[in-house]
Amino acid sequence: xxxxAEENYLKAIYKLQEANGEMVATSALAQVLGxxxxxxxxxxxxxxxxxxxxxxxxxxxxxxxxxRLAAIGIIRKHRLWEVFLVDKLGFRWDEVHEIAEQLEHIxxxxxxxxxxxxLDFPKADPHGDPIPDAKGNFALNKSxxxxxLPPGSQGKFTGVTDHSxxxxxxxxxxxLSLGDPVKVxxxxxxxxxxxxxxxxxxxxxVSFKVANSLLISE
Amino acid sequence: xxxxAEENYLKAIYKLQEANGEMVATSALAQVLGxxxxxxxxxxxxxxxxxxxxxxxxxxxxxxxxxRLAAIGIIRKHRLWEVFLVDKLGFRWDEVHEIAEQLEHIxxxxxxxxxxxxLDFPKADPHGDPIPDAKGNFALNKSxxxxxLPPGSQGKFTGVTDHSxxxxxxxxxxxLSLGDPVKVxxxxxxxxxxxxxxxxxxxxxVSFKVANSLLISE
DNA sequence: AATAAAAATTAGGCAAGCCTAATTTTGCAA
DNA sequence: TTGCAAAATTAGGCTTGCCTAATTTTTATT
Ligand SMILES: [Mn+2]
Ligand SMILES: [Mn+2]
Ligand SMILES: [Mn+2]
Ligand SMILES: [Mn+2]
Numbered sequence: 001x002x003x004x005a006e007e008n009y010l011k012a013i014y015k016l017q018e019a020n021g022e023m024v025a026t027s028a029l030a031q032v033l034g035x036x037x038x039x040x041x042x043x044x045x046x047x048x049x050x051x052x053x054x055x056x057x058x059x060x061x062x063x064x065x066x067x068r069l070a071a072i073g074i075i076r077k078h079r080l081w082e083v084f085l086v087d088k089l090g091f092r093w094d095e096v097h098e099i100a101e102q103l104e105h106i107x108x109x110x111x112x113x114x115x116x117x118x119l120d121f122p123k124a125d126p127h128g129d130p131i132p133d134a135k136g137n138f139a140l141n142k143s144x145x146x147x148x149l150p151p152g153s154q155g156k157f158t159g160v161t162d163h164s165x166x167x168x169x170x171x172x173x174x175x176l177s178l179g180d181p182v183k184v185x186x187x188x189x190x191x192x193x194x195x196x197x198x199x200x201x202x203x204x205x206v207s208f209k210v211a212n213s214l215l216i217s218e
Numbered sequence: 219x220x221x222x223a224e225e226n227y228l229k230a231i232y233k234l235q236e237a238n239g240e241m242v243a244t245s246a247l248a249q250v251l252g253x254x255x256x257x258x259x260x261x262x263x264x265x266x267x268x269x270x271x272x273x274x275x276x277x278x279x280x281x282x283x284x285x286r287l288a289a290i291g292i293i294r295k296h297r298l299w300e301v302f303l304v305d306k307l308g309f310r311w312d313e314v315h316e317i318a319e320q321l322e323h324i325x326x327x328x329x330x331x332x333x334x335x336x337l338d339f340p341k342a343d344p345h346g347d348p349i350p351d352a353k354g355n356f357a358l359n360k361s362x363x364x365x366x367l368p369p370g371s372q373g374k375f376t377g378v379t380d381h382s383x384x385x386x387x388x389x390x391x392x393x394l395s396l397g398d399p400v401k402v403x404x405x406x407x408x409x410x411x412x413x414x415x416x417x418x419x420x421x422x423x424v425s426f427k428v429a430n431s432l433l434i435s436e
Numbered sequence: 437a438a439t440a441a442a443a444a445t446t447a448g449g450c451a452a453g454c455c456t457a458a459t460t461t462t463g464c465a466a
Numbered sequence: 467t468t469g470c471a472a473a474a475t476t477a478g479g480c481t482t483g484c485c486t487a488a489t490t491t492t493t494a495t496t
Binding site for chain 3: 467468469470471472473474475476477478479480481482483484485486487488489490491492493494495496
Binding site for chain 3: 221223253254256257260261264
């Protein structure tokens, strides 16, 4: 069994690899974990010994297959708990991350299997992030950033790339929820503001920053 | 916020005080926690400094009011999670203790409040143990050991004093569940075997050991 | 190639929680 | 009252996961 600290490292490394490709730097990991580089060097030596990460001196490191599977397991737990918190307990989507950050470290395969079934095998968490199945497979999701779409395009809002409370609350405020239809009505060339047509023919104007944090499918 | 280790000490001390009255001995705590006495001495010094326990040299120690409230908070969480595991996820009553042992250490008042509401404010856990309310008050429960009842008595099975899987599975086997009516039909003087009348006029003969682990109300 | 900045590692420490071994204190029984 | 055993404490160590400060290595820039 891995410690919570190890599990947080695994998850962080996995996400850095996802975002930036292959090798991960000590400094990057230190930054996202809010930990000093010397500590990261320490921990990675231990995780190397356990064959969770593969070290390549001065090139960085990456997860081994064993490490990758462990990381996906944590992510699966995190996201299933988030679904539970929102769907069953009634938390808002901007409130669940911190609590799931703790719940993801509960060790019980039986528990997570039953939770998955209880939630009816959800495919995505409250932020639209895909939930890997029990074998560690993600459902292919071919969404694109709204900011990449030309005027006239339409699709369904299925995820965010900014998970901050500030952003999630902003979306609540303009009345945009996961699964809603969205149409790009107009893109202002000068400042790249997007005029969107939301559910119920509601038009809203959002900045490029916002358009660049919305994932659209279909 | 207290660490998991501290919380486990608090809970153990609370239960020892409940069972044996006032002062708790280092040795008793070491035994129930499965930890060496020297370690307990260490930890209690730290918890004393935090005003969680009051030390009386060579007389033992007991929880302060602050420690008592903290302990009750952990017990509340433990039992609510057990209800969740059984009622919502479908675990059996003999499977939930270990998992609740972990879940009780999740820190979020908001979470436990919502869980309580979601479970409809249960008054007892799957083993019949009372769940303190949000203010730390237990519902008075005036149950007695079945072994203390004379032949002819009847009541409702509302709790166990033996929480072992072996015992819980035995109860499943003879078909006795929490809330069932039970009548003491006969007590054999020679070996103190109890003949009980269960739901559906089923008669079973159980040992004194069993009769002494069943709590009866009403 | 020289040099400065950034990245990484090493060295030495610390707190939490545990351990073993040694010692002290306490409670009892002879 | 003495003497022993059980209980408790002290002393010294260990692992985990973090820290700061010092040093080394790598990378960029001229
Ligand atoms: Mn976490
Ligand atoms: Mn999420
Ligand atoms: Mn516990
Ligand atoms: Mn219980």
